[in-house]
Amino acid sequence: MRREFTWILAFLSVLILTRLASAAQFATVGDGGAVVFEGPTPESRTLSRLELGDRVSAANVPIQGYFKVRTRSGQIGWISTQSLVFAIPQQEIGKEAVSPPSTVLRAEVSEPAPVARSARFKFFGGGGSAGLTDVDALLGETGLSLTRGVGAEVGYSLSPTVAFVFRAEYQYSQSVVRDEVTLKSYDHAVSSIPMMAGFEFQISRSRNWGWSGALMGGLSPTTRLSTISLGDESPNQTELSGASWAGLLGTQITYSPGGRISYFLESGYLLAFTSQLIPTVEGNGGELYQVDGEYIPIAIDLSGPRLSLGLSVAF
Numbered sequence: 001m002r003r004e005f006t007w008i009l010a011f012l013s014v015l016i017l018t019r020l021a022s023a024a025q026f027a028t029v030g031d032g033g034a035v036v037f038e039g040p041t042p043e044s045r046t047l048s049r050l051e052l053g054d055r056v057s058a059a060n061v062p063i064q065g066y067f068k069v070r071t072r073s074g075q076i077g078w079i080s081t082q083s084l085v086f087a088i089p090q091q092e093i094g095k096e097a098v099s100p101p102s103t104v105l106r107a108e109v110s111e112p113a114p115v116a117r118s119a120r121f122k123f124f125g126g127g128g129s130a131g132l133t134d135v136d137a138l139l140g141e142t143g144l145s146l147t148r149g150v151g152a153e154v155g156y157s158l159s160p161t162v163a164f165v166f167r168a169e170y171q172y173s174q175s176v177v178r179d180e181v182t183l184k185s186y187d188h189a190v191s192s193i194p195m196m197a198g199f200e201f202q203i204s205r206s207r208n209w210g211w212s213g214a215l216m217g218g219l220s221p222t223t224r225l226s227t228i229s230l231g232d233e234s235p236n237q238t239e240l241s242g243a244s245w246a247g248l249l250g251t252q253i254t255y256s257p258g259g260r261i262s263y264f265l266e267s268g269y270l271l272a273f274t275s276q277l278i279p280t281v282e283g284n285g286g287e288l289y290q291v292d293g294e295y296i297p298i299a300i301d302l303s304g305p306r307l308s309l310g311l312s313v314a315f
Contacts, residue, residue, distance in 0.1 A: 027067075027084040029054045034083035035259070036075065038118075039160060040066035041205070042256050043314045045118040047077045058084065065207040080258060122153040122167075124310025128270065130173070132190070134298035135225065139288050142188045143175030147302065161202040165214065168195045171272070171302060176230070179288065184231040186285055192223040192302050194246035194272050203251075210254040214268070220244045223274050225300050227285035238289060239281035240300065247271040254312070262312045272302040 029050045037044040040063045050056070050071065056079070058067040066078040127148040136142055151169030158164055174189040198216030205211070224241040250268025276297035279286055289295050 025058055025060060025086055027056055027058050027069075027086045029056070029079075030083055030085045034079045036069070036071065036077035036079055037066070038077060040064045040068075040078045041160065042080075042259060042262065043118055043120060043157065044078070046315075048075060050079075056084070058086075064205070082258065118157050118314055120155050120157075120163075120312050120314040122155070122264070122310055122312045123151075124153070124264075124266065124308040125150040126266070126306060126308030128171075128306035129304040130171075130190075130302040131273075131304055132301055134276075135190075135300065138296055138298050139186075139188070139227070140179060141177065143177055144173045144188055144190050145304075147171050147173040147190075147304075149306075149308075151308075155200060163200045164197075165200050165216065166195075166197045167216065168193065171270075182287060184229050186288065187228040187230055188226070190223075190225045190300065190302070192220045192244060192246075192272055192300075194218060194220040194244075194248075194270070196246055196248055198248070200252075208256050208258075210252075210256065210262075212252050212254065214248065214250045214252065216248045218246050220246050220272055223272065223300050223302070225277075226281075227288060228283065229285040229287075232284045234284075236283040237281065238279050238283040238286035240277040240279050240289075240298070242274045242277050242300075244272050244274040244300065244302075248306075250306070260314045262314070264310055264312060266306070266308045266310065268306050270303060270306045274300045 029052055033052055034050045036047045036050060038047055048071070054072070056069040056071050058069045062081050065081055067081060067084060068076065069079050070076050127146065130145050130147050132142070132145055135144065149169050149171040151167055153165055153167035155163045155165040171192045171194065172190070174187070176185055176187050178185045196216035196218035198214060200212050200214040203211045203213055221243055222241060223244040224239060226237045226239040228237045248268055248270050250266055252264045252266045254262050254264040256262035276299050278295040278297050279289055
């Protein structure tokens with residue numbers, strides 16, 4: 001009899017411990033409401049939105065600052081820990097509350113996050129340094145090596161760590177210098193519109209910070225260099241233009257305060273250069289491009305390091 005009682009007591013203990021291990025906690029949505037994401041990142045696709053006071057059942061362990069939850073409608077997703085309040089005991093929720101997640105839900109918490117297929121848009125601006133070796137060798141010091149630019153990028157997450165991206169930029173530089181040979185002042189300008197596609201790889205991520213790298217390639221349909229002689233009564237420009245190859249190797253540090261918007265700092269090396277060109281438009285600044293009355297072919301090389309600041313909006 002004592003042995004049977006011991007076995008029954010052991011069975012009940014195991015049953016109680018198993019039930020406690022699979023127990024879930026209940027929570028309500030705090031001030032400002034909450035967004036239910038498909039995965040445990042703010043870049044994941046938005047599934048729904050909950051209002052203040054809505055009740056959910058949540059797993060016991062957060063992942064990257066997000067709890068896996070089940071709503072009253074039965075939808076399963078992820079909510080930021082900052083949006084949930086765990087002050088209501090389970091026994092006070094009543095019959096109309098969401099039924100606690102089963103052991104399966106708790107087991108899913110330790111599994112890899114679901115693939116987050118979401119789109120995002122980035123807008124950025126910054127500056128950099130360009131080579132322009134042939135240009136400076138022929139025209140002298142033009143002051144065009146310091147460039148500035150703006151751009152936009154669209155990305156689509158293929159997995160929690162890899163995204164396909166496409167970006168377009170506008171790079172520009174302008175300066176006015178005096179040539180010591182002709183004793184004239186010239187207005188020089190260079191511009192390019194590199195369009196590139198590639199992949200962005202997440203290297204590491206914490207609750208609010210992320211670090212990623214990017215590799216892209218493409219071309220610029222138009223890279224232009226123009227010169228105007230300001231000393232002439234009717235100044236008109238001499239222009240060289242052509243397509244150029246483009247590529248980017250970069251890294252980004254991202255700060256996500258929460259929600260759809262995040263901010264980033266990007267540094268990298270932009271590769272952009274044309275083949276050798278001669279003026280397609282001849283103006284009164286063309287004497288700088290000639291030697292003994294003949295135009296000298298030169299390449300426009302805007303390759304160099306870049307530094308940009310921007311913001312990202314996830315959808």
